[in-house]
Amino acid sequence: MVAISVPGLGSFLHDYPLMALRPSRTRGCLLRGCFKFVAHTPTHEAREEAFDLEIEVPPGFPKALPRVTETGGRIPRHGDYHVNSDGTLCLGSPLRLLLKLSNAPTLQGFASSCLVPYLFAISHKLRNGGPLLFGELAHETPGLIADYLDLFQLRRPEQVTEVLRALGIKKRRANKLPCPCGCGVRLGRCKFNARIRGFRTLANRSWFRHQHHWILESLRLLRSRTPGSPPRFAPALSQLQTARRKLAAT
Numbered sequence: 001m002v003a004i005s006v007p008g009l010g011s012f013l014h015d016y017p018l019m020a021l022r023p024s025r026t027r028g029c030l031l032r033g034c035f036k037f038v039a040h041t042p043t044h045e046a047r048e049e050a051f052d053l054e055i056e057v058p059p060g061f062p063k064a065l066p067r068v069t070e071t072g073g074r075i076p077r078h079g080d081y082h083v084n085s086d087g088t089l090c091l092g093s094p095l096r097l098l099l100k101l102s103n104a105p106t107l108q109g110f111a112s113s114c115l116v117p118y119l120f121a122i123s124h125k126l127r128n129g130g131p132l133l134f135g136e137l138a139h140e141t142p143g144l145i146a147d148y149l150d151l152f153q154l155r156r157p158e159q160v161t162e163v164l165r166a167l168g169i170k171k172r173r174a175n176k177l178p179c180p181c182g183c184g185v186r187l188g189r190c191k192f193n194a195r196i197r198g199f200r201t202l203a204n205r206s207w208f209r210h211q212h213h214w215i216l217e218s219l220r221l222l223r224s225r226t227p228g229s230p231p232r233f234a235p236a237l238s239q240l241q242t243a244r245r246k247l248a249a250t
Protein backbone atom coordinates (compact mmCIF):
# COMPACT_ATOMS: atom_id res chain seq x y z
CA MET A 1 0.00 0.00 0.00
CA VAL A 2 2.87 2.38 0.75
CA ALA A 3 4.94 2.82 -2.35
CA ILE A 4 7.52 4.98 -0.61
CA SER A 5 9.10 5.05 2.79
CA VAL A 6 8.03 8.16 4.62
CA PRO A 7 10.46 9.24 7.35
CA GLY A 8 8.71 9.35 10.70
CA LEU A 9 5.58 7.52 9.51
CA GLY A 10 5.74 4.95 12.33
CA SER A 11 6.09 7.59 15.05
CA PHE A 12 3.33 9.61 13.43
CA LEU A 13 0.90 6.66 13.52
CA HIS A 14 1.95 6.02 17.11
CA ASP A 15 1.33 9.63 18.18
CA TYR A 16 -1.90 9.96 16.19
CA PRO A 17 -3.44 6.47 16.44
CA LEU A 18 -6.78 7.54 14.94
CA MET A 19 -5.04 8.37 11.66
CA ALA A 20 -4.62 5.46 9.24
CA LEU A 21 -2.92 4.73 5.94
CA ARG A 22 -5.26 4.60 2.96
CA PRO A 23 -4.66 3.44 -0.59
CA SER A 24 -3.09 6.31 -2.50
CA ARG A 25 -3.65 7.08 -6.16
CA THR A 26 -0.29 8.82 -6.37
CA ARG A 27 3.17 7.44 -5.68
CA GLY A 28 3.10 9.11 -2.27
CA CYS A 29 1.11 8.05 0.75
CA LEU A 30 -2.31 9.01 1.98
CA LEU A 31 -3.38 9.25 5.61
CA ARG A 32 -6.92 9.76 6.76
CA GLY A 33 -8.69 9.87 10.09
CA CYS A 34 -9.07 11.86 13.25
CA PHE A 35 -6.05 13.97 14.12
CA LYS A 36 -6.16 14.37 17.89
CA PHE A 37 -3.59 16.45 19.73
CA VAL A 38 -2.94 18.39 22.90
CA ALA A 39 -1.35 21.80 22.51
CA HIS A 40 -0.69 24.92 24.49
CA THR A 41 1.21 28.18 24.23
CA PRO A 42 2.84 30.07 27.11
CA THR A 43 -0.31 32.19 27.34
CA HIS A 44 -2.95 29.54 26.68
CA GLU A 45 -3.42 26.44 28.77
CA ALA A 46 -3.19 22.96 27.31
CA ARG A 47 -6.25 21.85 25.39
CA GLU A 48 -7.18 18.71 23.53
CA GLU A 49 -8.37 19.22 19.97
CA ALA A 50 -9.41 16.92 17.15
CA PHE A 51 -9.93 17.48 13.43
CA ASP A 52 -10.78 14.98 10.70
CA LEU A 53 -7.98 15.24 8.19
CA GLU A 54 -6.68 13.84 4.97
CA ILE A 55 -2.93 14.18 4.53
CA GLU A 56 -1.34 13.52 1.17
CA VAL A 57 2.40 12.97 1.51
CA PRO A 58 4.21 13.40 -1.83
CA PRO A 59 7.07 11.08 -2.89
CA GLY A 60 9.55 13.95 -2.50
CA PHE A 61 8.77 14.48 1.20
CA PRO A 62 10.39 16.08 3.27
CA LYS A 63 11.68 18.30 0.43
CA ALA A 64 8.15 18.46 -0.95
CA LEU A 65 5.27 19.53 1.29
CA PRO A 66 2.26 17.40 2.23
CA ARG A 67 -1.21 18.64 1.28
CA VAL A 68 -3.71 18.65 4.10
CA THR A 69 -7.49 18.83 3.78
CA GLU A 70 -9.97 19.05 6.64
CA THR A 71 -12.80 16.61 5.96
CA GLY A 72 -15.03 17.16 9.00
CA GLY A 73 -16.50 20.47 7.86
CA ARG A 74 -15.38 22.36 10.98
CA ILE A 75 -13.12 24.85 9.24
CA PRO A 76 -14.94 27.34 7.01
CA ARG A 77 -13.43 27.21 3.55
CA HIS A 78 -12.19 30.73 3.11
CA GLY A 79 -9.16 32.93 3.51
CA ASP A 80 -10.02 34.10 7.04
CA TYR A 81 -9.32 30.54 8.13
CA HIS A 82 -6.37 30.10 5.79
CA VAL A 83 -8.00 27.56 3.54
CA ASN A 84 -6.79 27.65 -0.07
CA SER A 85 -9.24 27.82 -2.96
CA ASP A 86 -8.62 24.12 -3.70
CA GLY A 87 -9.73 23.20 -0.16
CA THR A 88 -6.25 22.42 1.20
CA LEU A 89 -5.19 24.11 4.43
CA CYS A 90 -2.78 27.02 4.10
CA LEU A 91 -0.34 26.11 6.86
CA GLY A 92 2.10 28.89 6.03
CA SER A 93 4.33 30.05 3.21
CA PRO A 94 6.04 27.14 1.41
CA LEU A 95 9.52 28.38 2.26
CA ARG A 96 8.64 28.89 5.94
CA LEU A 97 7.24 25.34 6.07
CA LEU A 98 10.35 23.89 4.40
CA LEU A 99 12.49 25.80 6.90
CA LYS A 100 10.51 24.34 9.82
CA LEU A 101 10.65 20.88 8.28
CA SER A 102 14.42 21.08 7.83
CA ASN A 103 14.74 21.13 11.62
CA ALA A 104 12.65 17.96 11.97
CA PRO A 105 12.47 16.31 8.50
CA THR A 106 9.93 13.62 9.40
CA LEU A 107 6.17 13.23 9.20
CA GLN A 108 6.02 13.55 12.97
CA GLY A 109 8.04 16.78 12.67
CA PHE A 110 5.62 18.06 10.05
CA ALA A 111 2.69 17.30 12.35
CA SER A 112 4.16 19.01 15.39
CA SER A 113 5.84 22.02 13.78
CA CYS A 114 3.50 22.81 10.87
CA LEU A 115 0.12 21.20 11.45
CA VAL A 116 -0.51 21.47 15.19
CA PRO A 117 0.27 25.23 15.42
CA TYR A 118 -2.15 25.91 12.56
CA LEU A 119 -4.94 23.73 13.97
CA PHE A 120 -4.44 25.16 17.45
CA ALA A 121 -4.77 28.71 16.12
CA ILE A 122 -7.83 27.73 14.05
CA SER A 123 -9.58 26.07 16.98
CA HIS A 124 -8.92 29.17 19.07
CA LYS A 125 -10.44 31.33 16.34
CA LEU A 126 -13.45 28.99 15.99
CA ARG A 127 -14.08 29.30 19.72
CA ASN A 128 -13.28 32.95 20.34
CA GLY A 129 -13.37 34.66 16.94
CA GLY A 130 -10.89 37.44 16.27
CA PRO A 131 -7.67 37.16 14.33
CA LEU A 132 -5.54 34.03 14.23
CA LEU A 133 -3.22 33.49 17.19
CA PHE A 134 -0.10 33.04 15.15
CA GLY A 135 0.83 35.95 12.94
CA GLU A 136 3.20 33.77 11.00
CA LEU A 137 0.46 32.06 9.04
CA ALA A 138 0.78 33.64 5.63
CA HIS A 139 -2.16 33.47 3.29
CA GLU A 140 -2.54 34.47 -0.35
CA THR A 141 -0.10 36.80 -2.01
CA PRO A 142 0.18 39.68 0.51
CA GLY A 143 0.71 37.31 3.43
CA LEU A 144 3.15 35.23 1.44
CA ILE A 145 5.18 38.24 0.36
CA ALA A 146 5.15 39.61 3.91
CA ASP A 147 6.45 36.28 5.17
CA TYR A 148 9.24 36.24 2.59
CA LEU A 149 10.16 39.88 3.37
CA ASP A 150 10.51 38.76 6.97
CA LEU A 151 12.49 35.60 6.14
CA PHE A 152 14.99 37.48 3.95
CA GLN A 153 14.86 40.64 6.09
CA LEU A 154 13.96 42.87 3.16
CA ARG A 155 11.49 45.73 2.63
CA ARG A 156 10.16 45.64 -0.95
CA PRO A 157 8.36 42.82 -2.79
CA GLU A 158 10.59 43.30 -5.85
CA GLN A 159 13.54 42.34 -3.67
CA VAL A 160 11.79 39.07 -2.78
CA THR A 161 11.40 38.18 -6.44
CA GLU A 162 15.09 39.01 -7.01
CA VAL A 163 16.12 36.67 -4.18
CA LEU A 164 13.95 33.85 -5.54
CA ARG A 165 15.42 34.43 -8.98
CA ALA A 166 18.95 34.18 -7.56
CA LEU A 167 18.08 30.98 -5.66
CA GLY A 168 16.69 29.50 -8.86
CA ILE A 169 20.00 29.61 -10.71
CA LYS A 170 23.48 28.23 -10.02
CA LYS A 171 25.47 30.01 -7.31
CA ARG A 172 28.18 31.08 -9.74
CA ARG A 173 25.65 32.82 -12.00
CA ALA A 174 23.64 34.23 -9.09
CA ASN A 175 26.77 35.85 -7.64
CA LYS A 176 27.00 38.05 -10.74
CA LEU A 177 23.48 39.47 -10.32
CA PRO A 178 22.99 42.89 -8.73
CA CYS A 179 22.48 42.22 -5.02
CA PRO A 180 18.77 42.19 -4.04
CA CYS A 181 19.55 44.09 -0.83
CA GLY A 182 20.05 47.26 -2.85
CA CYS A 183 23.67 47.84 -1.86
CA GLY A 184 24.64 48.48 -5.47
CA VAL A 185 27.27 45.75 -5.78
CA ARG A 186 27.02 42.20 -7.09
CA LEU A 187 25.40 39.56 -4.88
CA GLY A 188 28.66 37.62 -4.64
CA ARG A 189 30.38 40.59 -3.01
CA CYS A 190 27.72 41.47 -0.44
CA LYS A 191 27.15 40.10 3.06
CA PHE A 192 23.52 39.58 2.04
CA ASN A 193 24.72 36.51 0.12
CA ALA A 194 25.38 34.75 3.42
CA ARG A 195 21.85 35.50 4.59
CA ILE A 196 20.20 33.71 1.68
CA ARG A 197 22.76 30.99 0.91
CA GLY A 198 21.31 28.61 3.53
CA PHE A 199 17.95 28.57 1.77
CA ARG A 200 19.53 26.61 -1.08
CA THR A 201 19.62 23.52 1.12
CA LEU A 202 15.82 23.61 1.62
CA ALA A 203 14.81 23.03 -1.98
CA ASN A 204 16.35 22.63 -5.41
CA ARG A 205 16.75 25.34 -8.02
CA SER A 206 13.68 24.37 -10.02
CA TRP A 207 11.55 24.72 -6.88
CA PHE A 208 12.81 28.29 -6.42
CA ARG A 209 12.29 29.02 -10.12
CA HIS A 210 8.70 27.86 -9.76
CA GLN A 211 8.19 30.06 -6.66
CA HIS A 212 9.77 32.98 -8.52
CA HIS A 213 7.37 32.66 -11.47
CA TRP A 214 4.41 32.09 -9.21
CA ILE A 215 5.12 35.19 -7.13
CA LEU A 216 5.78 37.35 -10.20
CA GLU A 217 2.44 36.22 -11.62
CA SER A 218 0.61 36.76 -8.33
CA LEU A 219 2.06 40.26 -8.00
CA ARG A 220 1.04 41.05 -11.56
CA LEU A 221 -2.52 39.85 -10.87
CA LEU A 222 -2.68 41.80 -7.62
CA ARG A 223 -1.60 44.98 -9.39
CA SER A 224 -4.02 44.53 -12.28
CA ARG A 225 -6.89 44.12 -9.81
CA THR A 226 -6.09 47.41 -8.08
CA PRO A 227 -4.60 49.58 -10.82
CA GLY A 228 -3.08 52.84 -9.67
CA SER A 229 -2.72 51.76 -6.06
CA PRO A 230 0.32 49.58 -5.54
CA PRO A 231 -0.27 46.70 -3.13
CA ARG A 232 0.87 47.56 0.38
CA PHE A 233 2.83 44.90 2.21
CA ALA A 234 4.13 47.05 5.06
CA PRO A 235 0.98 46.65 7.24
CA ALA A 236 0.97 42.85 6.75
CA LEU A 237 4.68 42.71 7.52
CA SER A 238 4.52 44.79 10.70
CA GLN A 239 1.48 42.80 11.87
CA LEU A 240 3.44 39.60 11.31
CA GLN A 241 6.51 40.85 13.15
CA THR A 242 4.49 42.16 16.09
CA ALA A 243 2.72 38.81 16.45
CA ARG A 244 6.02 36.95 16.33
CA ARG A 245 7.65 39.27 18.87
CA LYS A 246 4.68 38.81 21.22
CA LEU A 247 4.92 35.05 20.89
CA ALA A 248 8.68 35.12 21.55
CA ALA A 249 8.34 37.40 24.58
CA THR A 250 5.81 35.24 26.44
Ligand SMILES: [Zn+2]
Nearest residue numbers: 179181183190
Ligand atom coordinates in the same frame (compact mmCIF):
# COMPACT_ATOMS: atom_id res chain seq x y z
ZN1 LIG B 1 23.83 43.65 -0.98
